[in-house]
Amino acid sequence: MSRVELHDVTVRLPTVDGDVPVLEATTLDLTEQRIALIGPNGSGKSTLARLVNGLVAATTGRVVVDGLDVARDGAAVRRRVGFCFTDPAAQLVMPTVIEDVALSLRRHVRDKAERRRAALDVLESHGLAALADRSVHSLSGGQRQLLALAGVLATGPSVLVADEPTTLLDLRNTRTVADLLFSLTQQLLLVTHDLELALRCERALLVDGGRVVADGSPDDVVAHYRERA
Numbered sequence: 001m002s003r004v005e006l007h008d009v010t011v012r013l014p015t016v017d018g019d020v021p022v023l024e025a026t027t028l029d030l031t032e033q034r035i036a037l038i039g040p041n042g043s044g045k046s047t048l049a050r051l052v053n054g055l056v057a058a059t060t061g062r063v064v065v066d067g068l069d070v071a072r073d074g075a076a077v078r079r080r081v082g083f084c085f086t087d088p089a090a091q092l093v094m095p096t097v098i099e100d101v102a103l104s105l106r107r108h109v110r111d112k113a114e115r116r117r118a119a120l121d122v123l124e125s126h127g128l129a130a131l132a133d134r135s136v137h138s139l140s141g142g143q144r145q146l147l148a149l150a151g152v153l154a155t156g157p158s159v160l161v162a163d164e165p166t167t168l169l170d171l172r173n174t175r176t177v178a179d180l181l182f183s184l185t186q187q188l189l190l191v192t193h194d195l196e197l198a199l200r201c202e203r204a205l206l207v208d209g210g211r212v213v214a215d216g217s218p219d220d221v222v223a224h225y226r227e228r229a
């Protein structure tokens with residue numbers, strides 16, 4: 001299993017009114033397979049998640065993934081850490097479904113024809129092969145989210161950070177995406193407002209006001225969150 005470490009990490013972000021603190025000094029050692037990040041809107045969950053693949057840089061402190069420092073070894077960390085956004089539109093950039101998966105595979109499979117075959121295999125393994133030549137824009141929200149996840153997973157990350165991957169989905173698609181996420185063997189950092197999903201993880205962190213205010217078993221942390229709300 002992977003290991004994600006935060007050593008005394010703070011984040012300040014620039015605004016028109018100057019830098020504002022978004023994450024107070026945080027130290028974490030994340031070794032469990034599935035870790036949920038829960039908490040109110042604007043509490044700092046996405047910021048914490050984005051630190052793990054360098055989408056947000058620590059203002060002070062160090063973020064380390066499997067021994068690699070995110071600030072120093074950024075490219076190597078990004079190869080290890082897959083990131084899935086709430087809105088799949090943020091990561092689906094090619095005109096067709098198969099081209100999009102092929103783009104994810106560009107560093108893994110050099111030959112173009114082979115890459116197309118590999119992309120089709122990926123689509124098949126996620127039940128999306130029938131959509132291969134469809135425009136990405138013609139897909140439903142659920143299909144788009146599955147495709148985005150398939151593209152990220154095709155690169156073979158050892159950690160998947162998923163930032164509210166089911167927020168835009170209906171009940172059935174939430175179940176499909178959740179089933180996929182919980183079938184993975186990789187480490188999963190799951191930012192979610194869906195407390196049922198949080199309860200299925202091995203560990204949960206409650207973030208509030210830029211601080212981790214509870215950390216432990218999902219049962220305890222979710223109960224604590226419900227009491228505070």
Ligand SMILES: Nc1ncnc2c1ncn2[C@@H]1O[C@H](COP(=O)(O)OP(=O)(O)OP(=O)(O)O)[C@@H](O)[C@H]1O
Nearest residue numbers: 013014015022039040041042043044045046047048
């Ligand atoms: N690029 C930025 N510049 C300035 N402030 C930012 C930036 N990104 C986030 N923030 C602020 O940092 C705080 C934490 O935001 P973050 O997105 O991490 O919260 P969150 O817990 O993920 O919220 P939500 O549940 O609504 O997605 C918020 O007050 C937000 O306005």
